Amino acid sequence: MDVESRKVIVIAGGTGGIGRHIVDGIVAAKKYTVKVFSRQDPSSLVDMTVKGVIVVKVDYSDRDLLVKELQGVHTVIVTLISLDDSCVQAQINLLNAALKAKVKRIAPSEWTGQHDENTVIELYRRLKVPVREKIKAAGIEYTVFMIGLLMDYFASPQTASKSIGSLVIGVDFSKCVASITGSGDEPFCLTRADDVGKFVAAALELDKWNENSGIVGSRTTWNEIIKLGEKIRGTKFHVQYTCADEAARLIDTMTDNVLEKLIQQVYLGIVRGEFDFEATLNNICPEIKPTTIEQFLMESWADYKG
Numbered sequence: 001m002d003v004e005s006r007k008v009i010v011i012a013g014g015t016g017g018i019g020r021h022i023v024d025g026i027v028a029a030k031k032y033t034v035k036v037f038s039r040q041d042p043s044s045l046v047d048m049t050v051k052g053v054i055v056v057k058v059d060y061s062d063r064d065l066l067v068k069e070l071q072g073v074h075t076v077i078v079t080l081i082s083l084d085d086s087c088v089q090a091q092i093n094l095l096n097a098a099l100k101a102k103v104k105r106i107a108p109s110e111w112t113g114q115h116d117e118n119t120v121i122e123l124y125r126r127l128k129v130p131v132r133e134k135i136k137a138a139g140i141e142y143t144v145f146m147i148g149l150l151m152d153y154f155a156s157p158q159t160a161s162k163s164i165g166s167l168v169i170g171v172d173f174s175k176c177v178a179s180i181t182g183s184g185d186e187p188f189c190l191t192r193a194d195d196v197g198k199f200v201a202a203a204l205e206l207d208k209w210n211e212n213s214g215i216v217g218s219r220t221t222w223n224e225i226i227k228l229g230e231k232i233r234g235t236k237f238h239v240q241y242t243c244a245d246e247a248a249r250l251i252d253t254m255t256d257n258v259l260e261k262l263i264q265q266v267y268l269g270i271v272r273g274e275f276d277f278e279a280t281l282n283n284i285c286p287e288i289k290p291t292t293i294e295q296f297l298m299e300s301w302a303d304y305k306g
């Protein structure tokens with residue numbers, strides 16, 4: 001396909017942790033013109049421009065600029081951080097500009113499980129659900145990409161991705177310890193960031209998007225992950241379990257550390273099934289074989305000399 005007739009895909013926040021993997025997935029497909037919206041100067045993002053990505057410096061409060069930059073764009077994929085209200089407004093401004101510019105479809109910054117207005121995760125209730133509702137009400141085609149937990153975190157304190165930092169979640173494979181909310185038998189999904197990029201690129205080929213697109217590397221449980229860790233590290237893990245009611249009570253006493261509270265609520269969300277969903281996009285794209293948690297843990301920990 002000649003470059004002029006390629007569909008233009010915008011990744012807003014494509015400079016970030018998940019965003020970079022999605023940009024790479026779409027660039028690798030070699031079928032699209034990829035534009036990244038960033039608040040940074042393009043000259044500071046040479047690593048992206050050398051790959052052929054067009055970096056557009058935007059101010060998410062400048063609606064006229066957003067409308068101008070979205071002219072002729074087919075799809076907008078949003079991967080902005082969602083830790084405070086500024087990103088809700090940035091997404092709503094993007095949505096309004098997309099409607100004005102007649103963009104065909106949009107994917108909000110979800111990239112997690114299936115969370116409705118009753119989700120136990122406060123930040124998602126405040127920052128993700130309202131954006132999704134606005135998009136639904138606007139009548140534009142959209143999808144909510146669900147990925148579960150990022151598998152990449154399970155290499156922590158090592159890093160498995162250049163753009164995703166180390167964050168020990170639930171199990172510390174370096175110390176052979178785990179701290180689990182619930183029984184450890186509740187199923188949840190997790191996906192490697194590179195695979196998220198591949199699936200999103202494949203989703204761009206679909207004529208019509210479903211409201212939800214489930215991407216799953218593995219559907220597993222904490223107890224299965226611990227068992228794999230014990231096999232790979234060759235030692236029994238020390239595991240501490242906290243029941244869901246006690247975890248909820250502890251969360252109520254937490255005030256200041258936003259990230260720590262988010263993680264504790266994610267654990268509770270797992271117990272309540274919020275990270276367990278159908279692999280709908282895998283089913284549509286069976287040619288993509290995502291990394292499983294067993295493959296990922298072998299890759300990360302089999303040769304670990306800690």
Ligand SMILES: NC(=O)c1ccc[n+]([C@@H]2O[C@H](COP(=O)([O-])OP(=O)(O)OC[C@H]3O[C@@H](n4cnc5c(N)ncnc54)[C@H](OP(=O)(O)O)[C@@H]3O)[C@@H](O)[C@H]2O)c1
Binds near residue numbers: 016111
């Ligand atoms: N399922 C999981 O395990 C998991 C893990 C991590 C994240 N997530 C989700 O993935 C999405 C992206 O998260 P991330 O960790 O990849 O984000 P991130 O790297 O922290 O940020 C993504 C981009 O957002 C832009 N940004 C930051 N603050 C902003 C602001 N105040 N206004 C406008 N733009 C801002 C930045 O781009 P510029 O500086 O270039 O403008 C940044 O590169 C979020 O929805 C998050 O909830 C899911």
